[in-house]
Amino acid sequence: MRERYYYIGFVIAIAVIALIQPFLNYFYKILVTQILIYSIFAMGFNILFGYTGELSFGHAIFFGLGATVVGLCADHLSLGFLTSIVIATIVALGAAWLIGFFAIRVTGLYFAIITIIFSQIIYLATLNWKWIAGGDDGFTFRIPSWKIMGMTVSFHNLQIAYYFGLLFFVLSFLLYKRIIDSPYGKVLKSIRENEGRASVVGYNVMRLKLTSFIISGGFGGLSGALYAALVSHYTSANLFTIAVSGNPVIWTLVGGAGTVIGPVIGTGIMVLFIHFISTTIREYLMLIGILIIVVIVATPRGIMGSLITYYRRKTENEAMA
Amino acid sequence: MVMIGQIVIGGLNGIVWGLILALITIGLTLILSMDIPNVAHGELYMIGAVIGYFAIDYLGFFWIGLLIAMFTVALIGMGIERGVLRTIEKDPIRILIATFGLIFVFQHVALLTFGGAPRRIDPPMTASFSIFGFHYPLYRIFVALISVIVLLGLYLFLYRTKFGLWIRASTQNRDMAMAMGIPVNAIFMWTFALGAALASVGGVLSSPIIAIEYSMGLEMTVLAFIIVIIGGIGSLKGTLIGAILIGELEGISSALLNPTIARMISLIVLVIVLIARPRGLFSK
Numbered sequence: 001m002r003e004r005y006y007y008i009g010f011v012i013a014i015a016v017i018a019l020i021q022p023f024l025n026y027f028y029k030i031l032v033t034q035i036l037i038y039s040i041f042a043m044g045f046n047i048l049f050g051y052t053g054e055l056s057f058g059h060a061i062f063f064g065l066g067a068t069v070v071g072l073c074a075d076h077l078s079l080g081f082l083t084s085i086v087i088a089t090i091v092a093l094g095a096a097w098l099i100g101f102f103a104i105r106v107t108g109l110y111f112a113i114i115t116i117i118f119s120q121i122i123y124l125a126t127l128n129w130k131w132i133a134g135g136d137d138g139f140t141f142r143i144p145s146w147k148i149m150g151m152t153v154s155f156h157n158l159q160i161a162y163y164f165g166l167l168f169f170v171l172s173f174l175l176y177k178r179i180i181d182s183p184y185g186k187v188l189k190s191i192r193e194n195e196g197r198a199s200v201v202g203y204n205v206m207r208l209k210l211t212s213f214i215i216s217g218g219f220g221g222l223s224g225a226l227y228a229a230l231v232s233h234y235t236s237a238n239l240f241t242i243a244v245s246g247n248p249v250i251w252t253l254v255g256g257a258g259t260v261i262g263p264v265i266g267t268g269i270m271v272l273f274i275h276f277i278s279t280t281i282r283e284y285l286m287l288i289g290i291l292i293i294v295v296i297v298a299t300p301r302g303i304m305g306s307l308i309t310y311y312r313r314k315t316e317n318e319a320m321a
Numbered sequence: 322m323v324m325i326g327q328i329v330i331g332g333l334n335g336i337v338w339g340l341i342l343a344l345i346t347i348g349l350t351l352i353l354s355m356d357i358p359n360v361a362h363g364e365l366y367m368i369g370a371v372i373g374y375f376a377i378d379y380l381g382f383f384w385i386g387l388l389i390a391m392f393t394v395a396l397i398g399m400g401i402e403r404g405v406l407r408t409i410e411k412d413p414i415r416i417l418i419a420t421f422g423l424i425f426v427f428q429h430v431a432l433l434t435f436g437g438a439p440r441r442i443d444p445p446m447t448a449s450f451s452i453f454g455f456h457y458p459l460y461r462i463f464v465a466l467i468s469v470i471v472l473l474g475l476y477l478f479l480y481r482t483k484f485g486l487w488i489r490a491s492t493q494n495r496d497m498a499m500a501m502g503i504p505v506n507a508i509f510m511w512t513f514a515l516g517a518a519l520a521s522v523g524g525v526l527s528s529p530i531i532a533i534e535y536s537m538g539l540e541m542t543v544l545a546f547i548i549v550i551i552g553g554i555g556s557l558k559g560t561l562i563g564a565i566l567i568g569e570l571e572g573i574s575s576a577l578l579n580p581t582i583a584r585m586i587s588l589i590v591l592v593i594v595l596i597a598r599p600r601g602l603f604s605k
Contacts, residue, residue: 053414055414055417055418057360057421102592102595102596103595105595105596105599106550106595106599108413109358109413109414109417110358110550110554112358112360112417113358113360113546113550114550114595116360116542116543116546117543117546117547117588117591118588120539120540120542120543121543121584121585121588124540124581124584125581125585128579128581129581242424242539243425246421246425249418249421253418283429283432283433285425285428285429286425286426286428286429286430286433288422288425289422289423289424289425289426289428289429290422290425290426291422292418292419292421292422292425293405293419293422293423293426296409296415296418296419296422297405297408297409297415297419300415
């Protein structure tokens with residue numbers, strides 16, 4: 001019964017986002033497209049952090065790789081939209097597999113620290129080796145248009161980008177929900193709750209953590225690829241910085257790690273928040289740092305997590321009365 | 322001949338750099354032994370160098386500036402331990418995220434006060450001696466000596482004094498130490514301050530050699546954790562040897578190749594260690 005309400009709510013939300021497009025001005029169209037695409041990044045991160053209980057501070061690698069591979073595909077090979085995005089996602093999955101393969105060897109929290117090490121050194125490489133992502137300056141590129149039945153579909157058109165962002169958001173969300181509800185997702189949760197017990201019951205914890213990291217890296221790569229192909233048409237070494245790695249952390253924390261819709265809500269709130277404060281406060285990243293600390297100290301469950309606990313407590317009290 | 326000279330100079334630089342790294346990473350190992358995965362350790366090093374820069378600029382005395390930076394960063398460390406980390410103790414994943422947030426705070430405080438351009442502190446001594454036709458600054462040899470003295474002092478402090486014994490006991494078994502009447506909470510605060518002070522000493526000593534930049538903290542965090550993981554987490558001896566090894570490796574490979582490749586080589590060494598000995602070279 002509750003499941004059905006979820007789906008009805010989801011369909012209504014998607015319909016609203018699809019229908020309000022003509023009424024939005026230029027900046028809000030970009031913002032909504034950004035939120036939809038970034039949400040994919042946050043959902044992937046949530047599979048790793050919220051459901052498996054494993055942290056990564058290096059997810060910029062996958063986002064940056066996604067964007068850079070799309071850029072290189074468009075620039076050097078003039079590949080089409082879908083082909084570049086598929087290649088970019090596969091490259092991100094491969095990178096996640098390689099990094100995860102090494103990182104999984106250390107126990108506990110050092111996994112997250114290895115991801116920082118890899119991400120900073122890859123950032124250093126992209127900064128100094130300009131053939132990868134054009135260094136600090138980056139490079140712009142054009143995505144070739146589609147020609148269907150005499151019509152031209154240009155990916156540099158904001159309305160097209162908006163609907164493609166929405167389409168990929170819906171597809172990713174359905175995949176994400178499917179992963180979480182699957183038996184595999186339930187095992188991931190059991191690792192988060194009690195790693196030792198999950199391993200004693202017979203699950204290969206190392207392998208499951210690794211696959212969770214790879215899936216989450218793939219979502220990150222897809223998000224970066226879509227961002228470059230639909231919104232910015234640009235890539236640079238700055239997509240590999242720690243600030244980009246911090247994004248899914250704060251989005252997921254604010255929305256509520258380990259809740260289905262939390263990361264999406266967190267992304268929406270934070271993107272709007274940063275959009276409004278970055279025009280007045282130049283060093284807004286400092287505020288992000290303070291916010292990370294405040295949220296982790298005061299409300300580690302985030303918005304959705306707190307709401308869920310509140311309702312659970314309320315219904316329990318009513319049942320008792 | 323020029324090649325050999327370069328290697329010798331690179332090797333000397335490597336020893337100096339390795340000893341500075343040892344100061345910083347042993348500070349990190351002390352903090353890690355309290356189950357505080359502090360990814361903002363490099364930021365303490367950076368903020369130490371920045372405070373040192375301002376103090377030396379204002380006072381004109383290098384050594385007084387060094388002391389001021391050391392005590393200020395120790396105070397900042399205490400503040401972090403009491404104000405932030407103590408509220409979420411025994412939950413390492415939250416501590417990890419909180420220290421991750423601290424990276425942004427420190428970086429942007431430095432950016433606001435110090436600016437984005439790299440700056441250097443003037444060395445307190447300008448004499449140099451010549452070796453293989455290169456002029457080698459005497460200051461670097463002096464830095465190596467100071468580092469050795471500090472490390473020796475730290476060894477005596479940890480293994481020959483009551484306070485050092487308390488630190489080792491509290492980090493080994495917290496509850497047991499508490500049961501024995503050791504003031505564990507205070508010890509943890511002082512140990513964090515000690516670790517932070519060591520990082521800041523490394524920062525001030527190295528800033529006449531490499532320029533201070535707001536982003537250098539994160540690079541140091543990366544290097545420090547590479548060293549800690551290679552040496553074996555929690556092992557002071559492993560950390561010391563790891564620091565000299567990585568310092569030497571980066572010194573020689575930066576002299577012959579370039580700094581980016583040098584960092585790549587450190588990463589490759591880390592990866593090899595992770596495959597061959599995932600618990601580090603000197604794990605207990």
